[in-house]
Amino acid sequence: MAIIGIVAVANNFAVGKNGKLPWHYAADLKFFKETTLNSAIVMGFNTWLSIGKPLPKRLNVVLSRSNSLENQPNVLLLRSVAEVLALSNYLKGDTFIIGGAKTYAEFSGAIEKWIVTEIPETVEDADAFMPKDFLDEFERAEIKELEGGLRVKIFVKNQNR
Numbered sequence: 001m002a003i004i005g006i007v008a009v010a011n012n013f014a015v016g017k018n019g020k021l022p023w024h025y026a027a028d029l030k031f032f033k034e035t036t037l038n039s040a041i042v043m044g045f046n047t048w049l050s051i052g053k054p055l056p057k058r059l060n061v062v063l064s065r066s067n068s069l070e071n072q073p074n075v076l077l078l079r080s081v082a083e084v085l086a087l088s089n090y091l092k093g094d095t096f097i098i099g100g101a102k103t104y105a106e107f108s109g110a111i112e113k114w115i116v117t118e119i120p121e122t123v124e125d126a127d128a129f130m131p132k133d134f135l136d137e138f139e140r141a142e143i144k145e146l147e148g149g150l151r152v153k154i155f156v157k158n159q160n161r
């Protein structure tokens with residue numbers, strides 16, 4: 001099944017500030033939940049700390065080279081991109097790469113589809129960003145409107161490259 005990146009990005013490509021999401025849009029959180037429910041979600045250790053608990057009804061895969069985690073249901077600690085890709089081959093559903101910036105960068109070559117919520121803000125003093133060219137090899141497939149006027153764009157990898 002597919003490896004899918006899901007991200008909310010500000011006008012200036014910011015995705016995070018001080019270890020947190022620098023905005024709050026309930027409609028986007030609802031969309032994220034509906035989209036990822038019953039699937040595997042893969043997050044870097046910083047995002048794991050930022051969320052603070054496993055997200056329910058999903059396999060929470062946490063990536064870290066050196067940190068350890070307390071054993072708990074529905075949480076799996078993996079040590080490399082290769083381990084995640086090996087696991088995803090055996091899963092029935094899609095694997096969602098949910099961030100943060102370092103983790104998106106590590107999976108950039110493996111992601112086949114991006115689900116991008118456009119945040120209509122410019123975040124001053126952000127410290128986590130998407131690269132400006134992260135969609136260069138992708139073409140837009142779909143646009144969804146969320147409540148409150150937020151827009152989600154779905155991009156699939158360009159087959160001609």
Ligand SMILES: NC(=O)c1ccc[n+]([C@@H]2O[C@H](COP(=O)([O-])OP(=O)(O)OC[C@H]3O[C@@H](n4cnc5c(N)ncnc54)[C@H](OP(=O)(O)O)[C@@H]3O)[C@@H](O)[C@H]2O)c1
Pocket residue numbers: 006007008009014015016017018019020021022043044045046047048050063064065066067078079080081098099100101102103104106128
């Ligand atoms: N806007 C959005 O959609 C969105 C989504 C998620 C997060 N965020 C934001 O992004 C920020 C966090 O991003 P971040 O870049 O600082 O951190 P991150 O990607 O969440 O976590 C980075 C850590 O993950 C581990 N890691 C990453 N790649 C790995 C690999 N290939 N193998 C093994 N371990 C790996 C390492 O942990 P160790 O150091 O433990 O080895 C690394 O230090 C926060 O502000 C958060 O709120 C935004």
